[in-house]
Each structure stands twice: as structure tokens, then as C-alpha cells.
Amino acid sequence: MILIRPALAGDVPTILHFVRELAAFEREPDAVKATEAMLSGALFGPAPAAEAVVAGRDGDLVGFALFFHNFSTWTGRRGLYLEDLYVTPAARGEGVGTALLRHLARVAVERDCARFEWSVLDWNADAIAFYRAMGAEGLDEWTVQRVAGPALARLAGQE
Structure with missing residues (x-):
């Protein structure tokens, strides 16, 4: 059984590990500059920039999704933007990605988002x-x- 739950501060090391695995899969293994402290602040600091959910199976974390809200002037409503979705290779094909997307779709609907x-x-x-x-x-x-x-x-005029 797959359990999707909001990420906890103690999940940050695993989330960062998953981010690094995702970067390697996306052919950018050295591109991750985030640290545990940075992710912790972004997810659990006084002004969170994003949210995350984790997927667990048999007591182990096997995936995560990190998301935040954007806004559409055309719809006049916010949307939900999925920044990262990752499922460990061993858990792929077992419904984890589907469970994560369905969970976030429910979040978007509950929050009256116009788009996901x-x-x-x-x-x-x-x-x-x-x-x-x-x-x-x-x-x-x-x-x-x-x-x-x-x-x-340069664009900011701060060369």
C-alpha cells in the first residue's frame, strides 16, 4: 500500500537525496546546489516557498513531489505548479507516481486552483x-x- 503524506522536517535529507537522484537521471548530476538547510528553510521556514509530499511503501520513502502556487491573470485564480516529481527506480511502475499526481490534483481542487x-x-x-x-x-x-x-x-543592474 502506498501512503502519501505531507513532508516533515525530518524528511529533508531524503528529499535532497531524491533531488540529487532526479538530477542525475535528468543528465545534470552536478547541477544541484540546494543544501538540507536551504530546503528546510524553503519548506518549513517562517515564509515557506514550497510544499512537499512524500510517498511511502512498507515503511520506506519511495518518492516525493515538491510544489508551489503560481497565479494566472487570465483565470484570476492561483494554480498549483509541480516543480519535482520523483519515484525511486525500484518503485517505478507500482502506482507511486500516479498516487502522487492524484494527491496533488486533489490538493489543487480543494484549494480552488484553476490549473495543475x-x-x-x-x-x-x-x-x-x-x-x-x-x-x-x-x-x-x-x-x-x-x-x-x-x-x-545583469538584468537586475547588479553586475
């Missing part, structure tokens, strides 16, 4: 097929734009 959105790498065919099977639609006409690092400092 996330991004997926275009080469991750298995994930894309899984998301389509869950009812997700690809927004092919939209592309993600990002400003980070030195480019962000």
Missing part, C-alpha cells in the same frame, strides 16, 4: 506518455524562458 501544471524534458518519452495517460496536455506552443546566474545579475 509542470514541465517535462522533451526527451523523457516515458514520463510524457505517463502524463498523457493521466490526462495532461502538452503546451507545444509555449517555451520556458529562464534568466539565471550572471545574466540575472
Whole structure:
């Protein structure tokens, strides 16, 4: 049986471990700069930036989802944005990802969110097929734009 529950402060080391495994899977093993202290502050500090749920099976954590709210001016309502979804390789294909997505869909509905959105790498065919099977639609006409690092400092006028 899969149990989905809100993450606790004591789950942060496991969540960070999962984030590192996800980064390795996404071909960016050295890209994770987050620390336990940073994640703890983001999830459990005085002004949390995000929330997380964990998936457990037989007493072990086997996955997590980290999410936050965004806002749509077009709908006039907030949405739920899934930043990361991860299931350990040993637990894949056993309904953990489905349970996590269904849980977050319920959260979105309970919170009157207009949308539940996330991004997926275009080469991750298995994930894309899984998301389509869950009812997700690809927004092919939209592309993600990002400003980070030195480019962000330049844009902010703080070179």
C-alpha cells in the first residue's frame, strides 16, 4: 500500500537525496546546489516557498513531489505548479507516481486552483506518455524562458 503524506522536517535529507537522484537521471548530476538547510528553510521556514509530499511503501520513502502556487491573470485564480516529481527506480511502475499526481490534483481542487501544471524534458518519452495517460496536455506552443546566474545579475543592474 502506498501512503502519501505531507513532508516533515525530518524528511529533508531524503528529499535532497531524491533531488540529487532526479538530477542525475535528468543528465545534470552536478547541477544541484540546494543544501538540507536551504530546503528546510524553503519548506518549513517562517515564509515557506514550497510544499512537499512524500510517498511511502512498507515503511520506506519511495518518492516525493515538491510544489508551489503560481497565479494566472487570465483565470484570476492561483494554480498549483509541480516543480519535482520523483519515484525511486525500484518503485517505478507500482502506482507511486500516479498516487502522487492524484494527491496533488486533489490538493489543487480543494484549494480552488484553476490549473495543475509542470514541465517535462522533451526527451523523457516515458514520463510524457505517463502524463498523457493521466490526462495532461502538452503546451507545444509555449517555451520556458529562464534568466539565471550572471545574466540575472545583469538584468537586475547588479553586475
